[in-house]
Amino acid sequence: MRAPEAPAPRSQVTRKDVARYAGVSTAVVSYVVNGGPKKVAPGTEAKVQDAIRILGYRPNAAARALKLGSSETFGLVLPDNSNPFFSLLAHAVEDAAAERGFALLLTNSDGNLAKERRHVRNLAARQVDGVVLASVLFEPDLADLEAAEIPSVLLNHGSESPGFNSVGVDLAAGARLAVEHLIGHGHTNIALAMGTNSGNDFDRREQGWLEALEDAGLSEGQIVRGAFTREGGYAAGLRFLASANRPTAIFASSDMQAIGILRAIHEAGLTVPGDIALASFDGSAEAEFSWPPLTTVEQPVRDMAEAAVAALIGARRGEQPEHRTFPTVLRVRQSCGCAGPAA
Known part of the structure; x- marks a missing residue:
């Protein structure tokens, strides 16, 4: 036959x-x-x-979406997908969405509020089934998504936003871990390289730095504010090095800033941690492979991504919004003055 x-x-x-x-x-x-x-x-x-x-x-995806009343697609808006931390976060969100049968549309705002809002409007117009937003603001405008009845979740969000799903870590507690560790090495002059945001909102990593110094009876150290980037960290490092009261330790609010600071210190002929100890925040892969490897506050990326996607699924089922806070872990490596990575 x-x-x-x-x-x-x-x-x-x-x-x-x-x-x-x-x-x-x-x-x-x-x-x-x-x-x-x-x-x-x-x-x-x-x-x-x-x-x-x-x-x-x-x-036919369009016909299937019409029949199911669902595009089976989530949108993700990141501030900087070239940042290894956000790349890792995007990968984790994509995996979590795929496990539930959803595709992911990734957009990048470049840390620009107007661009972020444009992406949110475009995703709303495409009638995605939900949006995960790592915003450049602590309190972003979600009116377009609300008008389209599209659920959203604020990712990498350090505080509760009543009426909205949000997922993040306790930024202040994480910063305290790092600064207290530097204090434990005997440092009394600890500076802060603080990243800036579009809304100029107070970042709780700064709060954690201040609390750790105050609890130890130490004076507030120098603060240099700049972008959450390698370039921002490099510029901050140059300013710290030019200071008459050069710090003996620096806490950077992101791994990328710390990478930039490392370059500035090396170019000055100084060593880390011999001349200046360094700790940072995020827990990206780049922190592990810098030289020396960075002691960093690690965020649980996989857990955060899973919680964000689960929140979107829950919102589609009518579940009430909530804020999920995850604990951070201090990954101890050589940049702080320890002999090697913690077990």
Whole structure:
């Protein structure tokens, strides 16, 4: 018995073509493509999959979205996808979404509020099923998503925003861990390289730095504010090095800033931690592979991403919004003055 002939080339292969080639009904093809709702015998499923492969059938995503009332897509807005921490975060969100059958649209705001708002409007217009927003503001404007009845979750968000889902860590507690560790090495002149945000909002990492110094009876150290980038850290490092009261230790509010500070210190012919000890915040892979490796406050990226996607799924089911706070971990390496990485 001859196998059915493939149809002549055409603009688009339909589900009927697949059904005819496999010798099954269109309903069976639908069950195979959608993974249900009814089970299909393994042999029949194999015939349908062969037909799909041979004919080059591609399901119509628009038609499926219309039928299901869902695009099966989430949007993600990041402030800087070139930052290794946010790259890691995006990867984790994509994995968490994929496990639940959702694709991810990634956008980058470049730390620009106008660009962030434009991305949010575009995602709302595309009728995505939810938006994960790592905003440049602590209290972003979500009116476009609310008007479109699209659930959202604020990611990498350090405080509760009543009425909205949010996920983050206790920034102040994490900063305290790092600064107290530097104090434990005997440092009394500890500076802060503090990243800035578009709203000029007070960052709780600064609060944690202040609290640790105050509890130890130490005077407030120098603060240099700049971008959460390598360039911002480099500029801060130059200013610290030019100070008449040069700090013996620096806490940087991001790993990228710390990388920039490392360069400034090395260029000055000084050593880390011999001349200046250094600790940072985020826990990116780059912190582990800098020289010396950075002691850093690690955020639980996978847990945060899972919680963000679960919050979107919950919102679609009508669950009440909540703020999820995760603990940080201090990853001790050589930049603080310790001999090696902690076990």
